[in-house]
Amino acid sequence: MPADAITTDNLGDQIADAAKKAFGKQFKNVKTFVKAESEKLAITLRMIIEATAANEITEAEARVLLNQQKVAASAVFTAAQGMTAVAAQAAIDAALGAVKKFVNGKVGFALL
Amino acid sequence: MSRPIRISIRSWAAASVVTLLSLLASCADIRIVSDYDEETAKSLTSLEQTTDDFIVALEKVVGTPDGAFDKHAAFYDGVDRDLRRLEFRVNAIPKNNHTQMLVKDIRAAILGAGACDETGTSLRDLHCLPASRARGPSKTALELSRRNVNQTISAALSLELAKKQGLEHNDQ
Numbered sequence: 001m002p003a004d005a006i007t008t009d010n011l012g013d014q015i016a017d018a019a020k021k022a023f024g025k026q027f028k029n030v031k032t033f034v035k036a037e038s039e040k041l042a043i044t045l046r047m048i049i050e051a052t053a054a055n056e057i058t059e060a061e062a063r064v065l066l067n068q069q070k071v072a073a074s075a076v077f078t079a080a081q082g083m084t085a086v087a088a089q090a091a092i093d094a095a096l097g098a099v100k101k102f103v104n105g106k107v108g109f110a111l112l
Numbered sequence: 113m114s115r116p117i118r119i120s121i122r123s124w125a126a127a128s129v130v131t132l133l134s135l136l137a138s139c140a141d142i143r144i145v146s147d148y149d150e151e152t153a154k155s156l157t158s159l160e161q162t163t164d165d166f167i168v169a170l171e172k173v174v175g176t177p178d179g180a181f182d183k184h185a186a187f188y189d190g191v192d193r194d195l196r197r198l199e200f201r202v203n204a205i206p207k208n209n210h211t212q213m214l215v216k217d218i219r220a221a222i223l224g225a226g227a228c229d230e231t232g233t234s235l236r237d238l239h240c241l242p243a244s245r246a247r248g249p250s251k252t253a254l255e256l257s258r259r260n261v262n263q264t265i266s267a268a269l270s271l272e273l274a275k276k277q278g279l280e281h282n283d284q
Contacts, residue, residue, distance in 0.1 A: 026278065033270060037263065044259045056252040063230035064238045065253060068221055068260040071233050072267070075217040079267035082210030083274045085145040090278040092142065 006102040018098035019091040026087030030080055037076040044069055146208040148276035153269060155198045156218075160265040163191065163222060167235070167258040171251050179248025181240045188223060188236050195219050214268035221264040235261055 006014050048069070052062045100112045166187050173179045195218065202211045224234030228241060235257045238249045249257075 061253040067233040075267035
């Protein structure tokens with residue numbers, strides 16, 4: 001929507017729409033990331049189980065690998081958590097950006 | 113009779129807009145997550161490549177004296193040095209706690225705490241297990257460790273790139 005279509009009456013809607021658009025796109029990315037990485041974790045876990053059963057790795061190696069996989073899982077979910085923070089930041093920035101020109105024009109100086 | 117009410121509603125609306133503008137202005141400088149850091153992304157990419165190359169090379173010599181842990185101490189020392197540099201950098205950036213946690217995870221996945229037993233979490237622990245110390249871990253164990261290490265570093269890199277994409281999205 002062009003900046004001149006923003007009014008004091010629809011200001012809230014403009015902010016909400018901009019935030020929603022930014023948040024929605026980022027959330028989709030987080031969902032895709034978590035799904036893909038969870039699948040990788042499952043494949044590695046399956047490989048550890050199969051390698052242990054086939055005596056391709058020792059019991060001690062299997063335990064270290066499982067501990068290491070817990071670290072990898074922790075990293076995946078920490079990254080996903082960070083991405084939601086990035087999404088929130090993008091929503092804040094987009095919301096402010098959507099009304100910046102209108103607000104600054106109204107007050108007569110660079111408030112935002 | 114309705115006129116005073118309309119004035120009141122207009123006054124309330126005007127006050128609301130002023131309050132909202134003030135709130136927005138106060139939010140303008142709020143950052144809940146750090147910006148994309150190119151140096152961090154470069155360091156993570158380099159670390160991923162170095163570690164991946166090391167594991168692939170080690171896979172070729174495991175089962176021989178060339179796979180011994182002591183022969184590869186320089187790699188682990190080098191990673192320790194690189195990680196300390198990266199830790200200094202990410203810890204110095206405000207609102208960077210997720211990346212800081214991810215770098216800790218990377219340290220845990222590659223170097224661990226030096227347990228050298230089954231409580232270990234890392235590639236180094238796998239390499240310095242009593243049964244692996246002289247000739248290296250099994251090829252399968254190395255391949256699985258490679259997957260875990262790559263996934264851990266990739267998670268950190270994905271977050272940095274998400275920060276970059278978030279910034280680009282807002283510039284549009």
